[in-house]
Amino acid sequence: MRNVLEIRDLRVSHRGKDIVSGIDLNLARGESLGLAGESGCGKTTTALAVMKLLPEGFRQEGSIALAPEGSDEPIRIDRRTEAGMRVVRWRHVSMVFQGAMNSLDPVKKIGFQLEEVINLHEGRSSGARQRVEELLDLVGLTAAVARRYPHQLSGGQKQRVMIALALACGPSVVIADEPTTALDVVMQAQVLQLLERLREELGLALVLISHDLGVMAETCDRIAIMYAGRIVETGPMDLVISDPQHPYTKHLLESLPVIGGERGLAPPIPGGPPAPGDPPEGCAFRPRCPYSDEICFQPPDLAEAGPDRLAACHFSPWSKWPVLSDASKGANP
Amino acid sequence: MNARWLSGKVAAAVFTLLFVIVFNFFLFRVMGDPTEQLARLPRATPEEIDKLRGQYGLDRPLMGQFADYMGDTARLDLGTSQRSRRDVVDEIWDALPWTLLLVGTGTLIATLLGTWMGVKAATRRGKKTDDALLGFNLFTYASPEYWIGILLILVFAVWLPILPSGLQVTPGAQFNSAFAEILDVAKHLILPATAMTLMLLGQYFLIMRSSMVDILTEDFITVKRATGMRWDRVVNRHAVPNALLPLVTLSAIQFGSVVAGAITIETIFSWPGLGELTFQAINDKDFPVLQGTFLIFSFGVILANLLADCLYFYLDPRVQSK
Incomplete structure (x- = not known):
């Protein structure tokens, strides 16, 4: 498999209705792909399907294959059970979630939450603490952050912690689902630059989900536009x-x-x-x-x-977009 | 723990207790002239009543009586029981361990069992386990404690006479060892403690269940699952510690109803604790004892709230930085 992630004919349905109706996506090694579209078009659903984290009542079909560095055979995510997914999640594909504000356990220290995930995938070792410091340094935070609780951090700092968490087990693919929506404009730019820098340094493949084409134009190599699933x-x-x-x-x-x-x-x-x-x-x-x-x-x-x-347009390729008069511009019945 | 925060909380508790002491004095003045009850001898003459008034200092001005009362309370002199002629402090001191034993056992089991069932129900929301647990707990929550108590006596002391129906030890029994005595008390404790547990269980369950249901929809739960963590670890290490927070506050607020329950249950099972003492005092219009038990109950509720605040401080780091 040439690509690190291949999705074929992914369908997600809820109560007989298709939320995602048959999409194909390829993600090359080290590539960054933007997944754009309005709210409710199925971007987040697609991401959760890759992680197999869809809430109860959702059905997913179609193949999702993941080929991490150095693996002989691609991992067929669609065929994995819940127990089988536990070793794939975070180890090979991790996610930066939408709501930076509530993505951390409010009663546990940052260091504990990072260490917990490292220990989970790499076994208990003395190296975890060291690794936490490296990760925090990587995302531009001081080691002292490890001793803080989530409420003691700003939104931007929390999102950096979430990025550090996503990188904790050295995944091949990181899915960032609207990683900047909860942040102010200055923080948005910083977090995006950080993601882009880390992608280059660590050779990750990144799926950036957003409704903001401006954000994507700066960071992504390729783009996929979604509409109605x-x-x-x-x-x-x-x-x-x-x-x-x-x-x-x-x-x-x-x-x-x-x-x-x-x-x-x-x-x-x-x-x-x-x-x-x-x-x-x-x-x-x-x-x-x-x-x-x-x-x-x-x-x-x-x-x-x-x-x-x-x-997916009957008229494409468009060599030239026809000029519309103001009267005809707007919704057709 | 932050010393300034703690001293603030303790000061608030002391102030509340002071208020209760003052309130207690005027409450009993409003309830009528105590000599009416004292002079229950038929045809007590006005002279005799006046003599009693003088004896008890009730002929003195109200503010003078209040000053005496405050002074005595400060010296932990709560007066003399009109029924037993013993010091109220001694009466309370005798009854307190029994109440602590009963309320402690009941609360402990109810908290552990209710919390555990709440977690189980919330993680199996909408499934049969949830329905069964919800049904059982709503039933016990809705059942009055006197009804539960009588039912327990009927089943386990009358129909299947395997447990004693009341009292704390077998009357007149001689014990060869301390262990045999403890065993006998334990046997007597089972039914009232069960009644106490069933009375409290429902609210702990309902609070824990709804709190868990809320927490399980939080983003960080999805994040923990996404990291490949086992579901039972997500629940036990991350959801439960967060869901416990409202339980701590609410159980402190609910401590007043524990006291009320203790009065009923101790009376039903003739358990010689503060509840039964209170009930007897109400029947006998034994004002000094009532005043004493009111004070000790208020003290208990205030202390429970103070402990809950401290526990909350320890459990929720967000409180610590404020």
Whole structure:
């Protein structure tokens, strides 16, 4: 297996409704992949499926294969039992969670919580304490933080601890699920730079989940855009940004504010995303798409749309986006 | 432990106790003239009543009586029982160990069992174990303690006469050894302690269960699971210590109801503790004893709250830095 992580036809359903409806994802060694999309499109669900941490009542199908450095045979996560997953989690794939504020046990010291995980995977040894200091140093915290309780740290410090925790057992893949949403702008930039630096230094593969394309453009090599439980466009970051091949991607990019550009609100995407598990017939973006046509009632395939690129739009590759008059811009019925 | 924090808490407790002592004095003045009860001899003449008033200092001005009362209380002189003519302090001193034994045993078992069942139910939420535990605990929680007590006597002392129905030792029994005596007391303790446990169990269970259910939805629980930790370790090392926090506070607040329960249960089982002493004193309108037991109960509740604060301080690091 060339890639460190390969997801094939992943489906996650809840009470018979598809939350994630058949996605393929590849993650090369040392690569950073951005997974973008609006709230409720299935980004976090995909991440939890990789960890096999979906709450009760969720069903996952499809193959997830993980090939950590030096392993002969890829680990088939989809075939692992709960007990079998315990040795895969954190050892090979770890996660930085969304809510930095509540991700640590409030009544245990930071050092204890880090050591606990190291001991869990590497057996009890005297090296754990030393390793905690190294990890804290790695994420730019002093060794004294180990003796603190979570409430004594700032949001940024807590998120750094969470990153240190994610790196504690030297995983091949780190999934960062909106790691900066709870932080202020300055902290956001610092945490992202830290993630990017660590990825390069440690040769990790990183999946960065966010709804913020601006954040991703700075850190990711490749991007996958999700909409209503499917991937609608994927490709190298710079190409996707400069020449989007799906109307949804185009809209996401246009909704970013431009520094030095015109004052005022960025144009929103008309309408709202469909409820999870309940997409409209045909192309899920059709009701919000200004370019939609009769053909869009047929579901589009994720097809080649340029070198190393895929897009799920009947009209792709778009050589030139048609200019819309103001009157026709907006949601089609 | 932070000395300043502790001294603040102790000062608050002492102040509360002082308030109770003052309140106790006026409470019993409001309840009527004690000589009415003292002079129960039929056809007591007004002269005799006046004489009694003089004896007890009840003819003195209220503030003078109050000063006497405060002075006596400070010297731990709580007066004389009108029924037994013994010092109230001695009466309380005799009854206290029995109450401590009963309340201590009941509370200990109820806390351990209730907490354990709460954890089990919360981790199996919505499943049959949860339903069964919830049903059982709601039943005991809703049952009045006198009913439970009578039912226990009926089943284990009348129908299956395997346990004594009351008292703390077999009357008139001679024991060859201390061990035999302890065994006899233990045998007498089983039923009242069970009643006490069943009375308290429900609330510990319900609080622990809901607290655990809350904690188990917290982000850090998912994080711990994601690190590959065994579920039972996540529960025991991370969820339980957090879920115990509200239990500590609530059990201190609930300590007052423990006292109320002790009065009922001790009376039913003729257990010679403070509860029975109180009940007897109420029946006999024995004001000095009542005043004494009120004081010791208040002291118990205040002490329980102080201990809960200290325990909370130890359990929750977030309190320590404030």
